[in-house]
Amino acid sequence: MRSQQEILANDADQGTFDDLVIGLVGRGIQRSRTPRMHMAEGVHQGQRIIYQLLDVDQFPGGDRPLEQIIDAAEICGFAGLNITFPYKIDVIPLLDELSDNARAIGAVNTVVFKDGRRIGHNTDKVGFEEGFRQNMPGAILDHVLQIGAGGAGVAVAHAFASLGVKRLTIADSDHARAVALQGQIAQAHDGISVDVANLTEMLDLAPDGVVNATPVGMAKLPGTAYPVSLLRPEMWVADIVYFPLETELLAAARAKGCRVLPGSGMAVYQAVRAFELFTGRQPDAARMKATFEAMTS
Incomplete structure (x- = not known):
């Protein structure tokens, strides 16, 4: 069987692909699996995609x-x-x-250059929402503690509101940012109770589930945003970090007997929607998921 690189090289020689150049802008992103998902799906869709990592830490x-x-x-x-x-x-x-969704969420993770204009989209919300639905059916959503109210955290909070969370508690090292997100969710969604806890107050909570929506746990930011001593077997624990896929928080939660959700779900399904925005073509979500899972950590 030919490798993806051989397929790309051969088809490029035959002139069957229009090159499409895409990039990922961020810090500490060398282990991102997003490029491979887009490039592999491009092969199946009949278009060569060149995906560049624009890692500011590596400039x-x-x-x-x-x-x-x-x-x-x-x-x-x-x-x-x-x-x-x-x-x-x-x-x-x-x-x-x-x-519309980027404006409502107030964060952008996908930019399309089209007709001389820069158009911002947010695919993180649908990514987290779909990943949670697919992998955490039946999870209790009476009270969720979300740690992190930054760009990804905003999308995750909107996703939980759409998933039907009854009470959402938001904690962030920047208390004002957590308060701002509290107001945004309360205004945009009916039927959800939203409160804010500082990082000390969250220690007294006993939520049904905890989600880490911070970069803590990434390879470049090791550690855990939630004290592992507070984990209980009946809790579920989710993380948006996916490199590494098994963060310190998820490893501790798994050892405790908690149900866990790694960041792979959000990573895959946000990429599925982004591919559609970049190319105008409907991708195969299962195929992109298989590409993600085939990559070694």
Whole structure:
């Protein structure tokens, strides 16, 4: 069987693909599985996709302002960009237009360059929501503790509201940011109780489930945002981090007997929607999921 690289090279020689260049902008993203998902699906869809990692931590000349990175990608003919930590909110002032869901959420993880305009979208909400539905059926949602109210956390909170959470408690090291998200969710969704706890107050809570919506647990930010001593076997625990796939929090929760949800679900389903936005074609979600799972950690 030919490798993906051989297929790409052969088909490119035959001229059967129109190249589509996409990038991922963020920090500490060398282990991202997003490029492989997009490129492999492109092969099946009949289009060669060249996916570049724009890892600010790896720039040879050091940091560059986000505005310069976006400008350079657009000038160089990129079709669009995925945006990840820590730029999902910072990118908004640099865009010409927001989709309805990006405007409602207030965070962008996908930028499409089209007709001289930069259009921001948010696929994180649908990504987390679909991943949770697929992998956590029957999970109790009476009270959820969410740690993290940044760009990804905003999307996760909206997803939980859509999933039917009755009470959502938000904790963040930036208390004002948590309060702002509390107001946003309360205003946008009926039938949900939203409160805020500081990082000390959350120690006294006994939620049905906990979600880590912070970058803590990533390879470059090891540790856990939730004290593992507070884990109870009857809880479920979710994490949005997927490199590594088994974070310290999930490993401790699994050992405790908790039901766990890794960040793979959100990663796969946000990519499925982003692929559609970049290419205008409907991807095969199961195939993209298989590509993700086939990659070694």
